[in-house]
Amino acid sequence: MNVLYISYDGMTDNLGQSQVIPYLKGLTGYGHHFDIISCEKPDKFKAKEAEIRKLLDSLNIGWHPLPYTKRPPVLSSVLDVVRMYRKAYSLHRENKYDAVHCRSYLSAMIGQDMKKKFGTQFIFDMRGFWPDERIDGDLWNIKNPVYRIIYNYFKKKELQFFNESDLNISLTHAGLNEIKKMSVSSEQINKFSIIPCCSDYDLFKPLPRDIALLRQLGFEESNKILCYLGSIGTWYMFDEMMAMFKQLNIQDNSFRLLIMTPEPPSMVYDSAKKLGINSDFIKVVSATRQQVPQYLSITHLGISFIKPCFSKLSSSPTKMGEMLAAGVPLICNSGVGDVERIINETKTGVVIHGFTEDEMQSVAIKAIELIQIPRENIREQSRSVFALESGVKLYAQAYDKMQKQ
Numbered sequence: 001m002n003v004l005y006i007s008y009d010g011m012t013d014n015l016g017q018s019q020v021i022p023y024l025k026g027l028t029g030y031g032h033h034f035d036i037i038s039c040e041k042p043d044k045f046k047a048k049e050a051e052i053r054k055l056l057d058s059l060n061i062g063w064h065p066l067p068y069t070k071r072p073p074v075l076s077s078v079l080d081v082v083r084m085y086r087k088a089y090s091l092h093r094e095n096k097y098d099a100v101h102c103r104s105y106l107s108a109m110i111g112q113d114m115k116k117k118f119g120t121q122f123i124f125d126m127r128g129f130w131p132d133e134r135i136d137g138d139l140w141n142i143k144n145p146v147y148r149i150i151y152n153y154f155k156k157k158e159l160q161f162f163n164e165s166d167l168n169i170s171l172t173h174a175g176l177n178e179i180k181k182m183s184v185s186s187e188q189i190n191k192f193s194i195i196p197c198c199s200d201y202d203l204f205k206p207l208p209r210d211i212a213l214l215r216q217l218g219f220e221e222s223n224k225i226l227c228y229l230g231s232i233g234t235w236y237m238f239d240e241m242m243a244m245f246k247q248l249n250i251q252d253n254s255f256r257l258l259i260m261t262p263e264p265p266s267m268v269y270d271s272a273k274k275l276g277i278n279s280d281f282i283k284v285v286s287a288t289r290q291q292v293p294q295y296l297s298i299t300h301l302g303i304s305f306i307k308p309c310f311s312k313l314s315s316s317p318t319k320m321g322e323m324l325a326a327g328v329p330l331i332c333n334s335g336v337g338d339v340e341r342i343i344n345e346t347k348t349g350v351v352i353h354g355f356t357e358d359e360m361q362s363v364a365i366k367a368i369e370l371i372q373i374p375r376e377n378i379r380e381q382s383r384s385v386f387a388l389e390s391g392v393k394l395y396a397q398a399y400d401k402m403q404k405q
Contacts, residue, residue, distance in 0.1 A: 308335025
């Protein structure tokens with residue numbers, strides 16, 4: 001198929017590099033051709049454009065980056081979508097696409113219109129209940145009449161996307177179960193495929209423990225490292241993760257905390273101070289995707305606590321697959337997508353159901369026992385769920401099913 005892929009996320013973002021380009025690279029091996037429209041943040045575009053363009057050129061993937069604008073709120077997003085519309089229509093006149101693959105809701109508006117105007121097949125790769133994520137993450141204040149109108153508009157569009165698309169992608173079974181309760185026809189439910197956020201098992205793999213890096217960070221060889229990888233705030237329960245680290249340290253005082261995040265270190269240390277945690281036990285770093293595996297080589301346990309709310313039933317945490325691919329067992333919380341089911345079935349971590357002191361103590365004891373599991377076992381037990389080649393194959397099968405409809 002000749003496919004136009006539209007993403008409001010940039011290819012120079014970490015998300016584009018981990019959750020878009022690797023899949024499209026794999027799908028080109030199945031005979032599909034892609035052009036990408038993406039909105040790029042100026043600072044990241046300046047730093048990464050040459051590298052990403054060289055990669056996409058080598059894959060014979062066309063890339064048509066547009067500027068991402070942040071201000072003024074709401075209006076800036078409208079202007080970005082208008083630019084994407086114009087570029088999509090212009091490219092279609094030149095290339096006559098068979099399908100438009102839309103990553104999330106803003107892109108889906110374009111795919112929906114192109115289906116009506118040009119007859120192109122419309123793929124809605126939802127990535128999550130986006131309007132609800134904005135509310136649950138306190139990014140939109142539902143009490144504000146402007147945001148209430150926007151929320152209601154996109155919930156109406158959501159149903160249209162589900163009912164008008166030729167292929168729907170959900171990250172989780174839990175998310176699809178919620179969609180089945182909505183006004184979506186059984187015919188359209190049958191057009192859903194479940195594909196979680198997968199990881200590159202060639203990049204993320206168990207590596208020899210980097211003692212030099214450990215010392216560079218100020219840790220000792222005897223230390224056990226708990227690692228958090230990702231953003232702080234919105235849906236991420238950072239104070240609860242810090243409390244979990246404190247409980248691990250009570251059980252074994254050799255534990256130290258490594259935080260890999262683009263956020264200011266002060267956000268971490270403020271949380272530690274509030275909980276009475278020694279800041280000397282914590283190191284905050286910013287790492288590129290290529291550097292992460294080396295940091296994971298010194299990591300004994302990973303942690304990911306995400307707000308267990310409605311929108312997160314459709315979430316598949318990207319970092320979960322990356323850590324498991326590197327052989328790092330996880331401490332996760334229930335109520336987030338398919339996380340609990342996957343952890344229990346693959347036996348690659350421990351799930352917490354509440355954040356009481358007793359529950360945290362129990363989970364800390366179980367988590368410490370997980371350190372004894374060989375890293376290769378963790379990796380192989382998670383491979384069938386999170387390996388990139390599995391995700392690419394699922395996308396290829398979904399494309400094939402859509403073409404045969």
